[in-house]
Every structure is written in structure tokens, then in C-alpha cells.
Amino acid sequence: SQQGEEDPQALSIQEGENATMNCSYKTSINNLQWYRQNSGRGLVHLILIRSNEREKHSGRLRVTLDTSKKSSSLLITASRAADTASYFCATAAGTGGFKTIFGAGTRLFVKA
Amino acid sequence: EPEVTQTPSHQVTQMGQEVILRCVPISNHLYFYWYRQILGQKVEFLVSFYNNEISEKSEIFDDQFSVERPDGSNFTLKIRSTKLEDSAMYFCASSESRGGTEAFFGQGTRLTVV
Numbered sequence: 001s002q003q004g005e006e007d008p009q010a011l012s013i014q015e016g017e018n019a020t021m022n023c024s025y026k027t028s029i030n031n032l033q034w035y036r037q038n039s040g041r042g043l044v045h046l047i048l049i050r051s052n053e054r055e056k057h058s059g060r061l062r063v064t065l066d067t068s069k070k071s072s073s074l075l076i077t078a079s080r081a082a083d084t085a086s087y088f089c090a091t092a093a094g095t096g097g098f099k100t101i102f103g104a105g106t107r108l109f110v111k112a
Numbered sequence: 113e114p115e116v117t118q119t120p121s122h123q124v125t126q127m128g129q130e131v132i133l134r135c136v137p138i139s140n141h142l143y144f145y146w147y148r149q150i151l152g153q154k155v156e157f158l159v160s161f162y163n164n165e166i167s168e169k170s171e172i173f174d175d176q177f178s179v180e181r182p183d184g185s186n187f188t189l190k191i192r193s194t195k196l197e198d199s200a201m202y203f204c205a206s207s208e209s210r211g212g213t214e215a216f217f218g219q220g221t222r223l224t225v226v
Contacts (some may be wrong), residue, residue, distance in 0.1 A: 033214070042203060042219040043155065088155065092213075099145070099168050100205075100215060102155040 005103050006089055012109045019076045021106040023089030024069075032065060033090045033100070034074050043088070046074075081112040114138045118204050118218035125194055125225055133189045133221045135204030144187045145205040145215065146179065148172065155203065161187065194225045 006023045013019050025032070034046045049056045049065045049072065056063045062075040076083055086105040117136045125131050137144050146158040159169040161179055176198075178190045187206075191198055201222050207215040 031213070035217075037155075040201075040222075043205075043217040045214050045216065048214055099157040099160050099170070101157060102147075104154050 006087070006106045008106055009104065010107045010109070012111065013079055015079060015081055015110055015112050017079055017110075019079050019083070019108055019110070021074045021087050021108070023072045023074070023103055025072075025089070025091050026070065027091075029067075029091045031092070032063075032072050034061075034063060034072075035088045035090060035102070037086045037088065037105070039085070046087075076108075079108075079110045081110050084108060084110045114216075116204055116206055116216050116218035118202075118221050120221060121219065122222045123224070125223070127196055127225055128193050130190065130192050131194055131223060133191075133202050133204075133223070135187045135189070135218055136185050137187055137204065137206030138216055139185070141206035141208050141216070143167075143207045143209065143215075144179075144181070145207075146189045147203040147205065147217075148200045149203065149220075150197075150200045158189070158202075191223075194223075196225050199223055199225045 029051055031048050031050045033048045035043045036046055037043050047058050047061055047063050049063050051067055060077045065072045086107050088102045088105045090100045090102045092100055119134045123131055144161040147155050148158055149155045157170050159173045159179055160167045176192050180188050201220040203220045204218045205215040207213050
């Protein structure tokens with residue numbers, strides 16, 4: 001089984017609307033991260049939330065973490081066409097937490 | 113702003129050939145990683161490297177793969193005897209501390225094996 005499974009797999013919204021993406025994971029974590037990937041490009045780190053935090057904000061991004069449910073959500077408010085990308089949650093795993101495991105991602109399409 | 117750089121951006125190679133993918137991590141980072149993303153699929157962990165040795169590797173990272181930090185700045189991934197299924201984007205990343213902290217990713221090398 002994989003850490004970090006996002007839903008929905010794909011999301012299409014109008015510019016100005018909010019977009020919410022969810023992530024579930026299976027094992028205990030120290031923190032959880034969200035990344036963005038534009039088509040065919042590298043991964044851009046968006047935000048990191050620690051296991052003792054419940055909510056974190058960064059600009060138009062709001063991330064929540066519920067460790068009891070092993071889930072996180074990423075909210076993008078007032079979306080823009082430029083937000084069109086794939087969004088991944090990622091958690092540390094392995095002995096000593098050396099590797100980051102990514103989910104399958106949510107493909108967000110924001111229509112202008 | 114410091115960034116991870118990868119070269120080349122695109123590599124085409126014939127099946128059975130060896131390729132070396134190069135990365136220059138951020139200079140004060142101590143942990144280095146390679147990831148792979150087959151088109152349309154998840155980003156998969158390959159290997160992490162710390163203190164001049166592999167700290168963790170996935171089941172994908174078999175004897176066909178090797179990593180090296182030949183000098184103080186470069187971090188390379190070598191794939192021996194490439195196969196068609198090695199075609200993917202390969203991402204290098206680095207971080208100040210262990211996985212689960214912010215990792216900075218390069219733009220990737222698209223490897224096409226023909």
C-alpha cells in the first residue's frame with residue numbers, strides 16, 4: 001500500500017473558485033508536504049505541515065492535517081488559470097525518514 | 113534563489129547503452145535524492161545519499177543503477193544497459209536534512225530509451 005493517496009484524481013474549476021484536494025496516508029508521520037508540478041516540469045515545494053500542527057497558511061494556500069484520520073487537505077482560494085497543475089502530497093518514510101513518498105496526485109485545471 | 117540543476121534536460125539513448133544523469137544540488141545541502149516519474153504515473157523514490165554513501169534505496173534501484181558524488185558539487189545517477197522501461201523523467205533533489213523536510217527538486221531529465 002502507498003503513502004499519500006490524493007483525491008480527487010482530477011478537478012476542473014472556474015477561475016476565482018476554491019479548489020480542495022485531499023490526501024490520505026497510512027503510517028505515522030513527522031510532517032507532510034504538498035508539491036506542485038506543472039506539466040512536464042519539476043516539482044515545486046508548496047508547504048510543509050508538522051504532525052503537531054493542525055492548519056497552516058501560505059498566501060492563497062491553506063493546509064490542514066488530521067493525524068487521527070491520517071489525512072490532509074490543500075485548499076487553494078481564489079484560483080487562477082496559472083494554478084493549473086498536478087498537486088502531490090508527500091510524506092517521509094523509511095528508516096530514519098530518508099525518503100519522501102509521493103501520492104498519485106490531483107490534476108487541477110482552472111478555466112479562465 | 114539557490115536551485116538544483118540537472119543536465120541534460122533531455123537524453124535519448126539506445127537500449128543497452130549506459131547513461132549518466134547529472135545533478136548539481138544546492139551547495140549547503142547534505143542529503144541527495146533521485147526520483148523517477150514514468151509518464152502519467154507517480155513520482156517514485158529511487159535512492160537517497162548522505163555522507164558519501166547510499167542511505168536508502170527502493171526496490172527499483174537494482175544493480176543496473178548506481179549513484180556517485182564524484183566531487184564536491186555533482187551528484188550523478190548512472191544507468192547501465194538501459195531498457196525501454198527506463199524511459200521516464202528523472203528528478204534529482206537535495207535537502208538540508210533528512211526526508212520529510214523541504215526537498216528542492218531539479219527540473220528533471222527526460223530519458224527516452226529507443
